[in-house]
Amino acid sequence: MSDSKNTRRGFLAASATMAAGLGFVAIAPGIRLIEAASAQGKLASSKVRYGLLIDSNKCKSDCDACVGACATENGIVEKVANPRQRAQWIRKINLVETSTGKTHSLPMMCQHCAKPPCVDVCPTGASFKRADGIVLVDRHICIGCRYCMMACPYKARSFGHQALTTQNPEVPRGQGCVEACTFCVQRVDRGLKPACVEACTNGAMIFGDLNDPNSDIYKRIREVSSRQVRADLKLDTGVRYQGI
Amino acid sequence: MFTPNFRYKEGPAFYLLVAAGGLVAALGVAAAYYMEHMGHIVTNMTNQIPWALPHVFAIFLIISASGVMMVASIGTLFGKNVYKPRARLACLLAIALLAAGLSVIMLDLGRADRLPVALTHLNPTSEFGLNIIFYPTFLTLTSLYLWTLMEPRMNRYSKTVDLANLIWRLMLTTGTGSIFGFIVARQAYGTAVLAPMFIISSFAWGLAIFLIMQRVLYGWSNMTLDLAVLKRMKNLLGIYIGAVFYFVSVYHLTSEYYAKQGDFEHFILIGGGIFPMLYWGGFVLLGTLLPLLLIFHPRIWPKPGAVTTAAVLVIGGALCHLYVLIVGGQAFPMEMFPGMTATSSFYDGAIEHYVPSLPEILLSIGGFGIVFTIAIIGARVLNVLPQDDIAQLKASGSLTD
Amino acid sequence: MFKRVLAVMLFSIAALAQPAVADAGRVPKPTPTIETPGQCVAPVEEMRRNHMEMLKHQRNRTMRMGERDTKVSLNGCIQCHASKTNGSVLGSRDNFCEACHSYAAVKLDCWDCHQPKANYKATASAPPTMGLKP
Numbered sequence: 026m027s028d029s030k031n032t033r034r035g036f037l038a039a040s041a042t043m044a045a046g047l048g049f050v051a052i053a054p055g056i057r058l059i060e061a062a063s064a065q066g067k068l069a070s071s072k073v074r075y076g077l078l079i080d081s082n083k084c085k086s087d088c089d090a091c092v093g094a095c096a097t098e099n100g101i102v103e104k105v106a107n108p109r110q111r112a113q114w115i116r117k118i119n120l121v122e123t124s125t126g127k128t129h130s131l132p133m134m135c136q137h138c139a140k141p142p143c144v145d146v147c148p149t150g151a152s153f154k155r156a157d158g159i160v161l162v163d164r165h166i167c168i169g170c171r172y173c174m175m176a177c178p179y180k181a182r183s184f185g186h187q188a189l190t191t192q193n194p195e196v197p198r199g200q201g202c203v204e205a206c207t208f209c210v211q212r213v214d215r216g217l218k219p220a221c222v223e224a225c226t227n228g229a230m231i232f233g234d235l236n237d238p239n240s241d242i243y244k245r246i247r248e249v250s251s252r253q254v255r256a257d258l259k260l261d262t263g264v265r266y267q268g269i
Numbered sequence: 270m271f272t273p274n275f276r277y278k279e280g281p282a283f284y285l286l287v288a289a290g291g292l293v294a295a296l297g298v299a300a301a302y303y304m305e306h307m308g309h310i311v312t313n314m315t316n317q318i319p320w321a322l323p324h325v326f327a328i329f330l331i332i333s334a335s336g337v338m339m340v341a342s343i344g345t346l347f348g349k350n351v352y353k354p355r356a357r358l359a360c361l362l363a364i365a366l367l368a369a370g371l372s373v374i375m376l377d378l379g380r381a382d383r384l385p386v387a388l389t390h391l392n393p394t395s396e397f398g399l400n401i402i403f404y405p406t407f408l409t410l411t412s413l414y415l416w417t418l419m420e421p422r423m424n425r426y427s428k429t430v431d432l433a434n435l436i437w438r439l440m441l442t443t444g445t446g447s448i449f450g451f452i453v454a455r456q457a458y459g460t461a462v463l464a465p466m467f468i469i470s471s472f473a474w475g476l477a478i479f480l481i482m483q484r485v486l487y488g489w490s491n492m493t494l495d496l497a498v499l500k501r502m503k504n505l506l507g508i509y510i511g512a513v514f515y516f517v518s519v520y521h522l523t524s525e526y527y528a529k530q531g532d533f534e535h536f537i538l539i540g541g542g543i544f545p546m547l548y549w550g551g552f553v554l555l556g557t558l559l560p561l562l563l564i565f566h567p568r569i570w571p572k573p574g575a576v577t578t579a580a581v582l583v584i585g586g587a588l589c590h591l592y593v594l595i596v597g598g599q600a601f602p603m604e605m606f607p608g609m610t611a612t613s614s615f616y617d618g619a620i621e622h623y624v625p626s627l628p629e630i631l632l633s634i635g636g637f638g639i640v641f642t643i644a645i646i647g648a649r650v651l652n653v654l655p656q657d658d659i660a661q662l663k664a665s666g667s668l669t670d
Numbered sequence: 671m672f673k674r675v676l677a678v679m680l681f682s683i684a685a686l687a688q689p690a691v692a693d694a695g696r697v698p699k700p701t702p703t704i705e706t707p708g709q710c711v712a713p714v715e716e717m718r719r720n721h722m723e724m725l726k727h728q729r730n731r732t733m734r735m736g737e738r739d740t741k742v743s744l745n746g747c748i749q750c751h752a753s754k755t756n757g758s759v760l761g762s763r764d765n766f767c768e769a770c771h772s773y774a775a776v777k778l779d780c781w782d783c784h785q786p787k788a789n790y791k792a793t794a795s796a797p798p799t800m801g802l803k804p
Contacts, residue, residue: 069736092614100785102792109315109616116615120606133605133613142453148398149383149390155734163733164783166386169379171319172397178454180603180615184319184379187310191792192785194745199783200308201379214736254605258453269606382779 074139074158075208075263076235077222078242078251079131082268083229086119086130094224095134098209100193105186112183112198114206115221120269129269132221132230134206135160135181136254137263143173143182152203158235158263159208167202174203178255181205208232235263275490275654282489283649290642297635300628301376309379312629317621318599323377325591326633328445329474329584330370330640331404332467334363335442336475338411338434343505345418345431350667351501355479356427357653360415362475362482365643367408373636396448403441410434419652442468449594456533457598462523466516473509474587477580478640480506483655484577486648495659496571497668503576507564510583514557517590529607536601536620537593544597547589556586596623702769706750711741744784752788760786 095115096102105111115134121127137160143152144160151167154160162173162182174182182205189199195211198204209219217223222230233242245251251265277283304311314321341359344352375381392398414434417427446467452458480502487494525534537544560579562569569575600621605611611618625633647653662668710717712724724742731737740746751766752759759767760781767786771778 069734089614097792100792106310107315109317109621110310112316113615116613116617118606118611118613118617120609120611122609124608129609133615133617145392145394146397146451147392148395148401149387150392150395150398151390153734155736157736161733165729165733166383166390167380168383168387169381170397171379172395172448174316174319175599176452176454178603179605180317180617183316184309186315187308188782192783192790193792194748194785194788194790197783197785202783203379210736211738214738 069155069157069159069214071156072236073156074235075137075213076158076233076242077137077208077219077264078231078245078267079264080229080231080249080267081129081131083227084117084130084132085227086117086128088130088227089117090224090226091115091132091221091230092117094220095206095209098193098212098220099196099207100191100198102191103187103189107186110184110186112185112204114181114183114204131266131269133179133181133254134221134264135177135208136179136260137206137208139261139263141260142176142178146172146176148172155210159210159213160205161207161210162203162205164197164199164202164204169201169203171203177205178258178260272656275652275656277490277649283645286489286645287642290638290640290645293638294635294642295638297373297632297638298376300631300635301381304377304628304632305381311626313624313626314629315621315623317616318596318623320599321596321623322592322625322629322633323373325588325595326636327370327374327377328595329587329591330366330373330636332370332442332445332471333474333478334366334370335407335438335445336471336473337362337366337479338438339472339475340479341414342431342435345414345427346435349501350662350665351498351657354657355483355655357415357418357651358483358486358648358655359475359479360411360418361647361651361653362479362640362644363411364408364415365640365647366475366478367404367411368643369636369639371404372639373632376632396444396451399444400441400448403437403444407434407437407441410437438471439468442471449598455598455603456524456530456601457537457594460520460524462516462520466513466520469509469512469516470587470590473506473513473583476502476506476509477583477587480580481577481584482644486654490654492654492656495657497659498657498662499576500570501668503564503570503579506576506580506583507561510557510560510564514553517552529604532604533601537597541597541600541620544593544600548593551589552586552593555582556589560586697773700763700769700773702766703753703764704766705752705754709750711746744780748786748788752786756787757789758787 092113092115099114101112101114115132118131118133120129120131122129137154137158139154139158141152141154141160144154147153148170149166149168151163151165152160152173153163169184171184174180174184182203185198185200185202185204187200192198196207209217209221212219218232222232231242231245233240235243235246237243246265249267251267252269253260253262253265256262312321337359339359340352341356343349344354344356375384378384387398387401391401410430410433414427414430417423417430443464446464449458450461450463483494521534521538524530525538535541538548539545560582563575563579563582564570600623602611602616602618602620605617659668712720717724725744725747728737728740728742729744731740732743748759753761753765756762756765759765761768763769763772767778
């Protein structure tokens with residue numbers, strides 16, 4: 026009699042523990058690795074790291090071709106009443122060195138850091154870094170808290186302040202979610218270059234795989250002196266600048 | 270006179286108070302609905318200043334929720350008899366403040382309909398994400414503690430539960446302060462002193478709110494607070510105010526010492542228009558010096574309303590300080606290229622001017638409406654009114670001068 | 671006691687019998703227009719039951735792993751299913767997605783971000799001052 030009681034208890038205890046364990050696994054789906062596992066073939070792979078080299082010497086202060094191309098490619102063409110609420114994924118920054126008066130011009134966009142602060146602070150994991158280094162916003166789970174906008178050292182992110190109807194089918198974006206430069210991931214995934222790089226007529230932008238010894242960018246950053254903006258933050262950005 | 274199981278008399282006062290609080294809360298919710306429906310285009314929050322007035326109020330309410338529980342802990346854990354009867358009201362206020370603060374911050378989300386997503390997807394490196402665990406657990410522990418206080422058979426567990434609550438609160442408030450402390454991008458943030466500053470601020474703000482609510486309840490029940498008890502509490506508030514001023518001063522002095530922070534500190538403390546005004550006029554003068562005068566001047570503090578006024582000023586000063594920290598920290602342009610002046614179409618290098626819009630103001634004040642309504646209803650149905658047995662306190666030596 | 675049980679049973683049968691008794695006055699069943707019938711990625715019954723899972727699974731693969739131009743894709747659905755009248759899957763009770771979703775009262779927030787029109791290209795361009803000056 027007592028034997029059967031103990032085995033029954035033991036069975037119930039074991040199944041309760043197993044159920045609790047399975048329950049935990051089922052309930053905690055969101056606690057997951059931020060980077061997707063690398064895969065073969067066309068899928069985003071950690072063997073690749075996309076980067077951009079920008080030569081600010083070649084960048085002209087009155088040229089904004091990259092900005093217009095980005096807007097066209099990514100469908101950022103809506104009219105917004107308050108220009109401060111208008112999304113801008115790439116912008117031209119004109120710099121004047123205070124002590125010498127020397128001017129520079131360069132495009133600034135999401136730097137696609139290897140240690141992105143926006144990914145660290147996102148409460149839902151919507152801001153994430155893909156295996157190939159591109160930092161994206163998963164607008165399916167973005168709750169629009171704007172913590173990533175506070176945390177980005179490059180002010181790269183914009184917020185959807187109003188309902189949109191003119192989105193590019195390849196680039197979903199909308200009200201209430203945060204967005205930023207994606208390196209034109211819809212083009213990159215198909216073997217093309219980002220729209221800004223294609224549009225630059227001064228040859229100031231080189232895009233490629235920082236890990237591929239045969240790529241232009243790999244060779245250039247070993248030939249010329251380039252640096253990351255706010256390099257002291259040690260974010261290991263994918264975008265590097267020459268000439269500043 | 271000590272009335273066990275005190276219950277408020279039926280009358281119009283209760284319904285008027287609830288209606289007033291409810292109206293303010295309803296306006297806030299209506300404003301949130303408008304913002305949610307039309308998008309944040311109807312607010313003045315921009316890509317340059319993504320967090321503004323609603324966040325100032327929400328953070329104030331949430332931090333106060335944690336701090337007001339200190340009133341309870343001083344009684345339960347530290348054994349101070351004067352504070353023991355005040356623990357229940359503190360719990361009620363903590364619950365009300367947390368509910369209000371969370372409401373304001375969640376109603377401001379770009380996609381508030383995705384709250385279940387926030388509850389089921391957790392990024393453990395995100396302080397915001399960890400708060401999804403911190404806040405509900407705090408609510409549970411506070412409710413549990415209130416139960417141990419109100420159920421006589423559970424009284425013996427109240428110390429243990431309060432200890433757990435205290436530890437959890439310290440973690441929670443440190444975390445909320447670290448929301449800013451962990452941001453390396455902006456000159457106003459990214460400093461470890463923000464965490465303890467928020468902790469000590471929570472004590473001050475929580476006690477201030479407690480004193481105000483206690484005054485409201487005493488007025489409603491036609492009771493008066495014994496001056497000896499008031500003296501203990503107002504002294505504590507004074508100490509907290511001084512401690513907050515210490516931490517804020519250390520924050521600014523350290524920041525000012527660094528050459529790279531000089532421009533930012535000049536903006537916040539001298540040249541930035543609204544921000545120096547709010548800091549010096551709002552936080553220092555009205556929020557620190559004037560309350561200290563009202564609290565410690567021997568001829569002023571016993572006067573009716575003096576300490577309550579001091580508490581209200583402390584809250585006003587707190588909101589000014591938070592506004593300067595949160596909005597001022599974003600209004601000053603981010604320095605990406607030191608030694609260079611920047612201009613761009615995305616307002617790089619430009620100081621951002623922010624004025625709260627009506628929906629934001631309504632949502633923010635609606636938070637106070639929510640606190641008030643929950644507190645009044647709670648005080649009506651629960652036995653939380655702090656009542657002092659003065660003779661017994663004097664006899665036990667708790668009220669020596 | 672028996673009377674109560676009988677009453678409850680009769681009431682339940684009456685309540686359940688309602689749909690069979692009168693269909694008039696209820697919301698009409700959805701009739702989405704299928705522009706290219708018979709060419710969907712899976713049989714109709716499977717699509718009806720599982721399209722949400724298919725889309726959810728695929729969106730993660732596209733977004734997080736870069737898998738594009740696959741058999742299952744939201745843009746693919748829109749290409750086929752967009753109404754020939756207004757070029758979109760939304761707009762009226764005849765449009766493909768809206769027909770069933772408004773009947774079932776299942777709110778779609780896909781279209782807050784995704785473009786519901788097939789072959790859509792924005793004709794506007796960026797405002798001229800966007801590039802350089804604020």
